[in-house]
Amino acid sequence: MKVAVLGAGVIGVSTAHALSMLGHEVVVIDRQHAVAEETSFANGGQISAAHTTPWAAPHVPFQAFKWMFQADAPLLFKPLRWDPSLWRWGLRFLANCTSRHAALNFEKALRIATYSRGVLQAWRQHHGLQYNQTTGGLLYVYRDQSAAAAGYATAQKLTDHGLSQTILDRDALLAEEPALAHAEVPLVGGVLSPDDETGDARQFTETLAKIAQDANVTFQFSTSIKALTTRNREITGIATDHGTIEADAYVLCLASETPRLLKPLGLAIPIYPAKGYSMTSPITTSDAAPSRSITDESKFVVITRLGNQLRAAGTAELAGWNTALDPVRLAPIVSATQSLFPNAANYSVIEPWCGLRPATPDSVPIIGGTPYDNLFLNTGHGTLGWTMACGSGQALADLISGRTPEIDLDGLGLDRFSH
């Protein structure tokens, strides 16, 4: 079967690879000149399969309201914008802020994230993939007792779900990550999530794309998709600025652009961009830089070593599709990193970046079919697209091929938004 994969981020390329391994003829289309040029370009680098707690939770509306008036807040919601899609998304988000929904959404995200980590490991072993990865786990650190108490409660919940988590007091934390001894702020403890991993999502996507290309997957870059053409309940082609492309099946992996393409088809997709920032700096003193990825739970910042570079990422701003870099939003990420690892990097040389996380209101991606027989979605991975990419690609490729996916996709499809 000929399958057109729309979008060459980490999700599109993982999907294309999985499809090609199952023997399909695959073409990948993207408006950029290369793979991973948008949200998959410079993310936090964490494969945090164990930590899939959804954004929507009972305490969040109150917290978000408090942050609404703080320009450098970790989560910034700008409800005064005249943007009906933001309002609709916000209402759905609020509806997911009950304990019951939070528990259901956590289970769904955990299902795909832990499956995905296994698929990533299998692909890495099979193809000998190198992408500046580490496999020693992730460390969550707390600056005060209340953040620690919340973190320990999460760790307990994850343990109850069968995930390995180790609670650390301050001394044990410093023994796990000696570079934290240089921190200029008090730390009260941490949690080690030993089975999680890190790696450079962009490098991974580039490497996997080369493997896919060698297996005859075609990449058509610098091609903007303008519309999907339909007949009855079937997609007949993709109209692009370079002509029409036809296939037997189509997979949309267009992240935050998904709703715009699907609206003319009568499909309302609740994905809204949550803009995040990262900085990348050259490591100057190896021993002063973390050996594992750190999540500073008090500041909502992740800090990851990617080879000889230090990457830090965080913040979320629900304010439309604009990708302008605002130094006010980046500053807390730089200062949190500098206060934990003051001697690790040259902080006067930073590569700033921002990207739009394709966020669903329940923090669960949309993986599966649509009312159009030959149209499939693999999108809306929000904060965890790198974590979930390989499993999402494999599960959808199995579904398209008429094979039973290795995980239950119940609750991950578009139909959950139909009421």
Ligand SMILES: Cc1cc2nc3c(=O)[nH]c(=O)nc-3n(C[C@H](O)[C@H](O)[C@H](O)COP(=O)(O)OP(=O)(O)OC[C@H]3O[C@@H](n4cnc5c(N)ncnc54)[C@H](O)[C@@H]3O)c2cc1C
């Ligand atoms: C600051 C930040 C930190 C993050 N940290 C982590 C992390 O530590 N761990 C983790 O798991 N996830 C993380 N994420 C989330 C992760 O990066 C995303 O979920 C993931 O990159 C989404 O991948 P994607 O392929 O769906 O999107 P993209 O990489 O954006 O790919 C979509 C592609 O579609 C193409 N496209 C869109 N519209 C069109 C069109 N009309 N025509 C042609 N092409 C089009 C784009 O060019 C793009 O290449 C982070 C995100 C941000 C912003």
